[in-house]
Amino acid sequence: MKFWWSKKKCAHHGGPQCSKAPSCREKCRLLSDITPGSCVCVKRHNSCGAVRQRLLDLGITPLARIAVVNRAPLGGAIQLRVGESNLVLSKSEADQIEVDLVMP
Numbered sequence: 001m002k003f004w005w006s007k008k009k010c011a012h013h014g015g016p017q018c019s020k021a022p023s024c025r026e027k028c029r030l031l032s033d034i035t036p037g038s039c040v041c042v043k044r045h046n047s048c049g050a051v052r053q054r055l056l057d058l059g060i061t062p063l064a065r066i067a068v069v070n071r072a073p074l075g076g077a078i079q080l081r082v083g084e085s086n087l088v089l090s091k092s093e094a095d096q097i098e099v100d101l102v103m104p
Contacts, residue, residue, distance in 0.1 A: 028098055029101065030094065030095055030096075030097065030098060030099070031066070031068075031078070031080075031089075031094040031095075031097040031098075032078065032091050032095045034099065034101075035068065036068050036069060036071055037068065038067070038101060039065060039067050039068075039101075039102045039103075040065070040066050040068065040099040040100060040101055040102055041063060041064070041065055041066075041099060041100050041101075041102045042061065042062050042063060042064045042066065042097060042099055043062065043098040044062055044097075044098050045060075045062075045096060045097055045098075046096045046097070046098065047093070047097075051093060051096070055093065055096075055097070058082065058087055059082040059083060059085060059087075060082060060097060065082075066081070066082050066099070067080065067081040069081050069086070075091055076091065077089065077090055077091070078090075078091065078094050
């Protein structure tokens, strides 16, 4: 039996399973793992329900470009720039977004 809260994990680092599974050979990058000053492109969301809708409403859609501006100390919130907007996401929300690095 599968429950809605059970999620598959990536074998590489314990994060959400990437879209290339089961033949995934490279690490999945999560938005929460990206260092400030980097620019990324969203691959997919691993969230559901109201959290997914909120992220989509904020402009964090697949193929959207996001700049990571700053991080709170001790693994707290993450400040992002999406287009002309500045957003702040919690680490748990950022853990659900799979990204690729983009050259600036």
